[in-house]
Amino acid sequence: MSSKSHQQGGFTLVEILVSITIIAILIAILIPAVQHVRESARRITCADRMKQVGLAMHNYHSSFNQLPSVMGGTTASAVDGPSPTLTCNRNYLGGLVALLPMLEQQALWDQIVAGGPLEEDTLGNMVTPSMGPAPWIGQFKPWATDVAFLRCPSDPASSDLSSPAYGESGTSRSNYAFCMGDTILLVHSGGRNEAGFYDTDGIEPSDLSTSALAGVKTRTRKNRNDIAQLARSTNRGLFWARHRTSFRDCTDGLSNTIAMSEIATHLGNNEIIDTAIFDQGTQMLTQPNFCEQAIDPNRPTHWGAGFSEGNQSFDAEKKGTRWCDGRLLYTAFQTILPPGSVTCFSLRDASHGLSSATSRHVEGVSTLFADGSVRYITTSIDAGNSAAAPVLGAQPSPYGIWGALGTRGSGEIVQNY
Template sequence: MVRDLNGPQRRLAFTLVELLVVIAIIGVLVGLLLPAVQAAREAARRMSCSNNFKQIGLGVHNYHSTYNKLPGYRTGTNDGQSWPPGFTQDSNIFNLSPLVGILPFIEQQAIWEKISNPSIENSNGTTRATTDPWPAMGPTVDGNDQYVPWVTEVQTYRCPSDPGVGAPAYGRTNYAACLGDSYGQPNGEYVWWSTTDRLADQSWIANSRAGDRGMFFARRQTAFRDCLDGLANTVMYGEIITDLGDNDKRSRAAVHQIGGASPLEHNPLSCRNGLDPERPQFWDSSVTFTTWAGAPRLRRGAQWASSFDIMGGFHTVLPPNSEVCTDAGAGDWGGVMTARGNYTASSRHQGGVHILMGDGAVKFVTDSIEAGNSASGNVTPTATNAGRQSPYGLWGALGTRASRETPDMSSL
C-alpha cells in the first residue's frame, strides 16, 4: 500500500485559541450560575432557620399547656452564695434562659435528663467525685465549661446562616427572648443573685410592671393571659447573631459612659459615635469593652443556657441589625449582666431578621421597620408611666405585651 503524504491529515488536538475560548465560556457560565446557587443555598438556610423558630414556638406552647405559664427568664436555683456570683458550682444562681425549660418539648429529652438530675460527667471526659456531683439544674452557666449540657450545642437553637463556632463562646444560640422596649434597669433593681424574695416588695412589683414590658422578664413567669395586646401582635423571640471576634457592632456591646452617667437612658442613638466611619458595621479602635475575666464570653449568643441579656435577650428599640451598647463600666461584672444595655435583634440573613410571635407564627422583619422616635429617651421603669405606648413605633409596639396597642401587621 502506498501512503499519500500530500493528502489531508486528521487533527488530534484543540488549538490553544479553541481551548481558551472554551475556558472563557465555562467561566462566564459559572459566574452567571454561582450567585443563583448561593442565593438558593441561603434561601434554604433561611427556611431552616424559620423551621427552628417554629419548633421553639411549639415548644413554648406545649410548655404553657403543661404548666399554664411561660418558661422563666433568669430562673433556676440559688445556693445563697452572694459573691462571686459567676463561679459557684452549687447552683445556677437564677440565671437560666427560657431555652432550658423547653428542652423536653423540642425532642431534646436526653440533654434535659442530664440537666434535671445530678451528674458527675465532665466535658473533658473525666468525672467528678460521686460525693460532689454537679447539682440538679446545673451549676452557674458562665465559667463552667466542664458541665456537659452547658457546652452542648443544640442544633434547634442555631441558625444555619450563622458561621460562629468555638471558643470563647460555648453552646451558642441564635434565638433570644423578647424583653420589650425598655432597656434601662428594671431587671437590675434587685440583686439578681440574691435569695431575697423581691416578689414581696410592692415598690419593686410596681416598677417591674411598668418597666418590664416584654413577653419575658427576670425572676417571674408570665402567661399568655398577661399578653393583653394579643399573642398575634406580640413578639416572643427574635434572632441574634453570634460573635465572630471581629468587633461587629451587632454582636459585641460597646461600653458607653460619659462621666459615669448613662447616655443610653436618654438617647438610644448615643453610642453611634463609636462606629468606624470607614466600616460602619464595626466599632472603631477607640471603643472600650468590658474587661473583667469573663469578658471574652460577653458576646451575643455566646451561651444558650444563660439569660444574661447580652447573650439571650433583645429589645425592640433600635431597628434590627443596629448597634448594641451597655452603660456598664469596664470591669463592671454585675452591671453588664443586668439589663443595663440596649440589645436589638440581628441576623446573617440579608435585610432583616426572623421573629417568633406569641401565637407561634414566624415573620421576617426588615431592617427598615418603622421604629418611631429612635432618639427618644428610654421608657423609665417606674409605676408612674405604666402602660405607656411605645415611643419606638411599630417595632416598639410589637415588643410590648400589655400597652393596649394594635400594630398594623400588614406592613410586615
C-alpha cells in the same frame, strides 16, 4: 493527477478566547445564584427550627399555664460570703432550658435536674446540686452540650469548648433569643436580685448617674416596693426576667406580639451584629442610640478602632455564646433599635443593657410571634426615633412598628410591616 485540498481541524485562538470568556461569565452568574439558593435553604431551616421552639413554647404553656421563665432557677441565699456560683445558678438560667423536654431533649433535661460532678479537676471535683451551677461554668457537662435546634445554619460560629480557669467559657451557643420589650431600665434583672427579691442591683431610680452604677450586685432578702412598681412599668415584653408571664398577659394579641427573634453569635471580627461593647455608662437608659457613636464611620457594620474587641469586650462575655444563660447578651433582646443594630451595656453582662436582634441573613431576621407563626422582619422596618427615651407602663412605644411589636399590652394598632 488531480490534487485535493485538505481543511485543517481544531479551533482558532479567537474561538478559544471567546469560549473561555463565555464560561467565565456563566460561572460569575451561577456562583452567586448557587450561594443565594444555599442561603435561602439555610434561612428556611433556621425559620423551621424557630417554629419548633415556638411549638415547644405553646406546649409548655399548655402544660403549666405559663411561659418559660427567662432568668430563673435556683437562688443565691446569702448577702455576703463565698460566691454561690458553684452551689446554685443564681437565678440566671434562660428560658431555653425549661423548653428542653418539649424539644425531645429529655435526657439533657434529666442531667440538668440531677446535677452532678464537674468535669475539671481545677474546680476540686465539685458536685453541683439540682439544676446545675451558674450558666457560665462550662465544666458542667450540660452547659457545654451543643443543641442543634438552637443554632441557625446561616451562622458559621462554632461553640468554644475550651475551658480556662474557673470555667468562664466552654459553654455552647444559641441563635434564638426571647423578646424583653422596648425598655432598658431594670430589664436586665426584671427588678429582682439573685435571691429573687425586688432590689436595685446598685441603681437607685432617682439617681441614674454613673456613680450610682458602681454599687455591687446585692442579694438582700427584702423587697423594695418602689423597685417592684418601677420594674412592673418598665418590663413591657412578652417575657419578664425572673417573673412568670402567660398568654393572658398579652392583651395586644398573640399575632401582634413578638416572642423570639435571632441573634448572630460572636465571631471575633468586631462586627456590630455580634460584638457587644461594655462600660458605656447610664446615658443609654434615656438615649438608646448613644452607643452608635462608637461605630466606625467608614465601615458602618463594624465598631471603630477605639472600641475594638480587645479593650471593650471580656473574654467570657460574647453575644449568643451561652444557650443556658437568660441574660440580654446571651438569649434575649429588645425591640428598640431595628434588627441588625448594636448591643452594649452600662457595665458588664449583668448590668443594664441594650441587645438588638441580629442575624447572618440578608437584611433581616426570622421572628417568632406569640401565636406560633414565624415571619421575616427586614432591617428597614419602622423603628421610630432611636434617640427617644423609653416610656413606662402602657404608653405607645416610641420605636415605631418594631417597638410596638415588642410590647405585650401597650394598645398599639400594628399593620403594614
